[in-house]
Amino acid sequence: MSIRHGLLALLERGQMYGYQLRSAFEAETGATWPLNIGQVYTTLTRLERDGLVRGLPEHDGGQRPYEITAEGRTELALWFATPIAHADRPRDELAIKLALALTTPGVDVQSVVQTQRSATMRTLQQYTRLKKDDGELPWRLVLDSLIFQAEAELRWLDHCEASLVRFVPSTSPVPTAASAEEENVHERA
Amino acid sequence: MSVLELRDVHRTHGQGATEVHALRGVSIAVAPGELVAVMGPSGSGKSTLLNLAGGLDSPTSGSVVIEGVDLGTLNRSGLAGLRRRRLGYVFQDLNLLASLTAAENIALPLELDGVAPRKARPQAEAALIEVGLDGYAERFPDEMSGGQQQRVAIARALVGQRRLMLADEPTGALDSQTGEAVLRLLRSKVDAGAAAVLVTHEARHAAWADRVIFLRDGVVVDTSVGSADAAALLETAG
Numbered sequence: 001m002s003i004r005h006g007l008l009a010l011l012e013r014g015q016m017y018g019y020q021l022r023s024a025f026e027a028e029t030g031a032t033w034p035l036n037i038g039q040v041y042t043t044l045t046r047l048e049r050d051g052l053v054r055g056l057p058e059h060d061g062g063q064r065p066y067e068i069t070a071e072g073r074t075e076l077a078l079w080f081a082t083p084i085a086h087a088d089r090p091r092d093e094l095a096i097k098l099a100l101a102l103t104t105p106g107v108d109v110q111s112v113v114q115t116q117r118s119a120t121m122r123t124l125q126q127y128t129r130l131k132k133d134d135g136e137l138p139w140r141l142v143l144d145s146l147i148f149q150a151e152a153e154l155r156w157l158d159h160c161e162a163s164l165v166r167f168v169p170s171t172s173p174v175p176t177a178a179s180a181e182e183e184n185v186h187e188r189a
Numbered sequence: 190m191s192v193l194e195l196r197d198v199h200r201t202h203g204q205g206a207t208e209v210h211a212l213r214g215v216s217i218a219v220a221p222g223e224l225v226a227v228m229g230p231s232g233s234g235k236s237t238l239l240n241l242a243g244g245l246d247s248p249t250s251g252s253v254v255i256e257g258v259d260l261g262t263l264n265r266s267g268l269a270g271l272r273r274r275r276l277g278y279v280f281q282d283l284n285l286l287a288s289l290t291a292a293e294n295i296a297l298p299l300e301l302d303g304v305a306p307r308k309a310r311p312q313a314e315a316a317l318i319e320v321g322l323d324g325y326a327e328r329f330p331d332e333m334s335g336g337q338q339q340r341v342a343i344a345r346a347l348v349g350q351r352r353l354m355l356a357d358e359p360t361g362a363l364d365s366q367t368g369e370a371v372l373r374l375l376r377s378k379v380d381a382g383a384a385a386v387l388v389t390h391e392a393r394h395a396a397w398a399d400r401v402i403f404l405r406d407g408v409v410v411d412t413s414v415g416s417a418d419a420a421a422l423l424e425t426a427g
Contacts, residue, residue: 114403118413124396125415132376147393154392162230 003035003043005079008072011053017063018044028138047072094153098160109164117157124150190257191218192353192384193242198251200237200407211237213407214251219386221352224379226387226395229404235388236357238404242386243355244272255353273302276353277346279375281361284342285330291317292326295345302349316344320374336367343374347383354378354385360394372397 003025010016010024018040025035044066047053052072056065068076094116101107127147135143200212212234219225227235240246241253244260253260255275260268277298278284285294295313300306314326320340330338339359346354356375360368368391376397379385387398395401401413 114411117403118411121392121396121401121413122415124392125398125401125413128393128396129415132373147396150396151393158230 002079003039004047005076007040007043007047008052008068008076008079011066011068012073012076015056015065015067017059017065019063021066110161113157113161113164117154120150120153120157124154191220191254192256193217193219193386194254195238195242196252196254198238198241198248198253200234200241200246201249210407212241212248215404215407215409216251217402217409219353219384221382221384222379223400224376224385224387224398226389226398226401227404228388228390228392228395228401232406233404234407235404237407239355239357239386239388243276243278244268273298274350276355277348277351279339279342279346279354279356279359281358282335285338285345287330289329290326291322291328291330291333291341294330294341295348298345298351299349304349312348313344316348317341320344334367335363336370339363339367339371340374343371343378347378352383354383356385356387356389358389359387360389360391365393368394 006025006028007021010021010028016024018037021044022035022037022040025033025040044053044055048055048066050071052069052075053066054069056067058064098109098112101109101112124147127143127150130143131140131147134140195215195217198212198215199210202209202211215234215238217225217238227238229235237246241248242255244253244255247253247261255271258271260271263271285291286297289297292310292313295316296306296309299309299312304312317323317325320343322337322340322344325333325337325341328337330341333341342359343354346356354375359375360371363371372394375385375387387395389395396415399415402409403411403413
């Protein structure tokens with residue numbers, strides 16, 4: 001999640017100081033991505049260094065408001081115009097894990113799939129529970145996005161499992177393998 | 190007390206070489222206020238489980254208990270009576286009798302049970318209002334949308350004393366928004382005290398359940414219980 005661009009989008013509406021940005025960010029995303037105030041200030045410092053925001057004189061209360069610069073507006077427009085790359089999604093770790101599970105001796109791939117399926121379903125149940133209280137549209141969209149991602153992962157797991165059944169006969173239940181071996185022994189004898 | 194209980198239920202179809210073990214030692218209890226979803230690939234035993242829970246089929250061994258009554262102890266008419274009085278079904282489609290209005294469809298199980306029409310009618314109308322279909326009493330099924338028909342089916346499933354709803358892919362024929370509305374209704378009925386078992390292949394719909402049971406080859410391989418701590422989950426989502 002780009003906190004950087006999130007803050008730029010908020011500043012596009014008008015100048016704000018750190019705490020205001022944090023609460024606006026959380027209100028906007030329905031607290032899906034809680035920020036700590038340190039992250040907000042670090043990000044503001046970097047944005048200022050890059051010339052995308054400008055720090056204004058402190059208020060009497062000691063709070064320094066920030067405003068977006070022309071460069072900041074260009075950066076923000078570019079962000080909205082650019083699709084998100086999915087290269088660094090956590091799910092990739094899952095894909096790698098399953099690929100390795102297939103080739104690592106002694107790993108029950110079906111149980112790896114099922115363990116993940118249960119965990120993802122639990123996540124999906126929890127998101128769905130949040131849906132029961134109807135929130136504002138921006139919040140519902142964020143929640144729906146998480147729900148659809150979890151659902152996609154579950155469908156992909158179903159797909160993996162179906163592929164396992166079809167293409168890797170060595171993962172069939174143990175009793176079958178054992179009885180097949182027995183038969184071989186009888187044949188040899 | 191559980192509304193529905195399956196105790197070490199086995200169901201075997203056929204004999205000898207063609208023997209199929211549809212369920213192998215399944216135990217499940219569903220309490221009032223609980224929605225349980227059953228998921229699994231085709232052939233995993235989902236339909237068999239629902240048929241047994243509804244008394245449409247009987248286990249090879251083990252028992253099915255509905256509100257304290259072991260279905261195995263009932264004779265045919267006893268079983269039919271229990272099915273009529275204690276539980277309701279919602280299927281993918283063809284839920285309603287086409288020649289009856291919405292109110293008549295809902296009143297039918299009450300009337301079959303001996304409730305006088307003049308008493309059944311107001312109950313049916315109240316049930317329609319509860320599912321958000323005020324003013325639809327005189328509509329015939331083909332005058333309603335798929336989502337509205339499913340609402341009527343849910344109202345009928347829980348009219349009178351019924352507390353157990355068995356739903357088999359109730360959202361199968363609906364678009365995603367309408368499907369979600371049906372699930373929300375089902376959820377609210379359960380929150381109001383009913384118990385329901387939902388068979389579905391849609392993870393997004395199963396996620397409305399308190400528990401999701403994964404069946405494979407007639408065995409419960411896993412159960413996923415949604416915890417109430419949603420806030421903690423959001424902390425980790427970033």
